[in-house]
Amino acid sequence: MSSMSAPKPAATEAPAADALDGSNGASHVGPASRVESLAVGPAVARHPGDTKAADVVKCLRDDSTLDPRTDPGLSSAEVIALYEAMLRTRVLDDRLVALQRQGRIGFHIGSLGEEASIIGSAFALRPQDWLFPCYREFGGALWRGMPLQRYVDNMFGNANDPAKGRQMPDHYCFRQAKVTSISSPIGTQITQAVGFAWAAKLKKDDLAAIVYFGEGATSSNEFHNGLNFAGVFKTPTIFFCRNNGWAISVPTERQTASRTFAEKAVAYGMPGVRVDGNDIFAVIKVTRDAVERAARGEGSTLIEAMTYRLSGHSTSDDPKAYRPDGTVDPWRAQDPMARLRRYLHKHHGWTDARDKELEASLDADLREAIKAAEATAGPSLESMFEDVFAEVPWHLAEQRDELVRGPRAKGHP
Amino acid sequence: MPQMNMVQAINDALRFEMRKDPRVVLMGEDVGKVGGVFRVTQGLFDEFGDDRVIDTPLSEGGIIGTAIGMALYGLVPVPEIQFGDFIFPAYDQIVSELAKYRYRSGGEFSAKLVIRTPVGGGIRGGHYHSQSPEAQFIHVAGLKVVCPATPADAKGLLLASIRDPDPVLFFEPKRVYRAAKGEVPEGDFVVPLGKANVVKQGGDVTLVAWGAMLYEALDAAQKAAEKGIDCEVVDLRTLWPLDIDTIVQSVKKTGRVVVVHEAPKSCGLGSEIVALINEKAFLHLEAPPKRVTGFDTPFPYTLENEYLPLSHRILPAVVETAQY
Ligand SMILES: Cc1ncc(C[n+]2csc(CCOP(=O)(O)OP(=O)(O)O)c2C)c(N)n1
Ligand SMILES: [Mg+2]
Numbered sequence: 001m002s003s004m005s006a007p008k009p010a011a012t013e014a015p016a017a018d019a020l021d022g023s024n025g026a027s028h029v030g031p032a033s034r035v036e037s038l039a040v041g042p043a044v045a046r047h048p049g050d051t052k053a054a055d056v057v058k059c060l061r062d063d064s065t066l067d068p069r070t071d072p073g074l075s076s077a078e079v080i081a082l083y084e085a086m087l088r089t090r091v092l093d094d095r096l097v098a099l100q101r102q103g104r105i106g107f108h109i110g111s112l113g114e115e116a117s118i119i120g121s122a123f124a125l126r127p128q129d130w131l132f133p134c135y136r137e138f139g140g141a142l143w144r145g146m147p148l149q150r151y152v153d154n155m156f157g158n159a160n161d162p163a164k165g166r167q168m169p170d171h172y173c174f175r176q177a178k179v180t181s182i183s184s185p186i187g188t189q190i191t192q193a194v195g196f197a198w199a200a201k202l203k204k205d206d207l208a209a210i211v212y213f214g215e216g217a218t219s220s221n222e223f224h225n226g227l228n229f230a231g232v233f234k235t236p237t238i239f240f241c242r243n244n245g246w247a248i249s250v251p252t253e254r255q256t257a258s259r260t261f262a263e264k265a266v267a268y269g270m271p272g273v274r275v276d277g278n279d280i281f282a283v284i285k286v287t288r289d290a291v292e293r294a295a296r297g298e299g300s301t302l303i304e305a306m307t308y309r310l311s312g313h314s315t316s317d318d319p320k321a322y323r324p325d326g327t328v329d330p331w332r333a334q335d336p337m338a339r340l341r342r343y344l345h346k347h348h349g350w351t352d353a354r355d356k357e358l359e360a361s362l363d364a365d366l367r368e369a370i371k372a373a374e375a376t377a378g379p380s381l382e383s384m385f386e387d388v389f390a391e392v393p394w395h396l397a398e399q400r401d402e403l404v405r406g407p408r409a410k411g412h413p
Numbered sequence: 414m415p416q417m418n419m420v421q422a423i424n425d426a427l428r429f430e431m432r433k434d435p436r437v438v439l440m441g442e443d444v445g446k447v448g449g450v451f452r453v454t455q456g457l458f459d460e461f462g463d464d465r466v467i468d469t470p471l472s473e474g475g476i477i478g479t480a481i482g483m484a485l486y487g488l489v490p491v492p493e494i495q496f497g498d499f500i501f502p503a504y505d506q507i508v509s510e511l512a513k514y515r516y517r518s519g520g521e522f523s524a525k526l527v528i529r530t531p532v533g534g535g536i537r538g539g540h541y542h543s544q545s546p547e548a549q550f551i552h553v554a555g556l557k558v559v560c561p562a563t564p565a566d567a568k569g570l571l572l573a574s575i576r577d578p579d580p581v582l583f584f585e586p587k588r589v590y591r592a593a594k595g596e597v598p599e600g601d602f603v604v605p606l607g608k609a610n611v612v613k614q615g616g617d618v619t620l621v622a623w624g625a626m627l628y629e630a631l632d633a634a635q636k637a638a639e640k641g642i643d644c645e646v647v648d649l650r651t652l653w654p655l656d657i658d659t660i661v662q663s664v665k666k667t668g669r670v671v672v673v674h675e676a677p678k679s680c681g682l683g684s685e686i687v688a689l690i691n692e693k694a695f696l697h698l699e700a701p702p703k704r705v706t707g708f709d710t711p712f713p714y715t716l717e718n719e720y721l722p723l724s725h726r727i728l729p730a731v732v733e734t735a736q737y
Contacts, residue, residue, distance in 0.1 A: 185501070399678070408719070
């Protein structure tokens, strides 16, 4: 590609330093009027400095202490379990990208840099709550109980894949873990999560639905429909927007002229909150608050998790074509894993040796799962015609029989 | 004549027309700085700038709706939808608005756009990066639908589409974006809409195909020739309004026809082609017309090559038709 203008230097829109102490207070999920400034300006989260703004909820400080006003009060075991889940996510990303490069799987879309947002928000849910994922939340689905093997089966599209090899990798589902089915079209899950939560409310069931999407999805029809319905009907929905700075090559300021994504909530009559998405404690705090609001019957919350996509969009994307690698460095310095690891070292006696040990054991689990998935046959020819309808109608039966009679495509038994 | 692949040929056509006609603007997701996820618009942002090669917010409805407005003002927008599978958020604007603008205003207004979008399977894209939605648009009165198979046709048909007075859906067969290579005329070059191309002459069986499946049809034709069956292969090029004369002429010659397409069989374009042949050439038929198509299921991931109407499925249909 010929010379391309580099993305604008990271906007340091951060308000005065007096905001850095986290004076947002604990009532960050307050009434809509708390979103003070609706001034038009560039949408931030292009630079980690943006997370220093006063309204952004933070907890884990640079010196690895926690802000008591936003501390979710986790036990040592909980923090270590969260770290393990984040590390598993990272090990998976690493290995799956390698498998794609080797041609052993077709595709992967990862969560490098967004682990704290994904795992933290999933952690904050109650067992009865449901998760409507976008395509980067496999870490959350695993946390909720989707077996690693099923996820890896999906990556290989084999017969054991919950989606029966019909969808691309990273398009799994797992009902038992209350994780719905993923589709590629951007934003479609948003209204569905609203309807799901609405139905639960109508049936007087105590549950909430969290729906994930990127900041790019806030431009989709369904974002606006979803928030509008949720506002009107006060549904127990948590809109979790991963503002990772990019929609493939398109930067945040091409999605909105609002100052933040969170403030869009105001127009729909619900609170919006920005959180440092690389601070797992703060993510847990705001998500828990949103779940509690939902449980109290107060309706939905929009959370903007300010984070950053450290990798390319997917294995199909080369970010160097639109994002000079150097511009990523400030975000690498805010790596959510490294921040949590420093905290563990300081407060929970974590050591590099334990870290290595954990990584080795996660890697061993994964290797085994990959081996099993790779040894599993693809879906049967017949299975292509099932689940189109509840019953197979005559025309599909006819087409199925024709395919089974053959001849076969090259390389297929 | 320079050798180009289809990506380069489309890029060449866009560059040519943008230099010539200042009304032409490109818009879409990732079309600007990075030049599109398939790099079809690569370099155009650098040459024409942000006012003519526009990265938009992530909203297909927004892209097509605003493009219609631009067209009403007199620009000639050529919006890109990143994948044909993602055109549906804009379906309302296309079906309810774009297609009917001229008709519903008694000809006082018209909104002329060329919507470019990659279609078809072959890249392991599963349900949502593989579909061929031509029939869903052909069924709407007022839309032209084009699908080139070769780089030269891609350039010539795109220039014809941009200059045509009516809205055009320009479907690009992504499976052969880089695999299809050939000579492409330099400078101005138009392939008229509505004209099919008889790619291979033959007397025994007519094969009708388009886009990436043209190459599968040609492969099947070659294998059929080894069995002594002489196929005529018609590349439709413009899917709607289609070149009925070329099809009927060919069928009158061969008396036998096989239509190939990736989209599901039922109510696909093949259904319409077969119906037209029955209406216009029934007494010339020596065998029932056949369709070799995708199945009536969502487009599958792992079983992609079983789903697609590749030459291993076309050949037996040709033989059966020939021996009927
Ligand atoms: C309706 C629709 N249009 C376009 C695409 C192609 N596409 C896939 S991901 C993506 C960018 C999404 O950005 P964002 O919502 O910020 O999520 P992120 O990938 O950053 O997590 C685009 C344009 C799509 N999947 N669906
Ligand atoms: Mg994003």
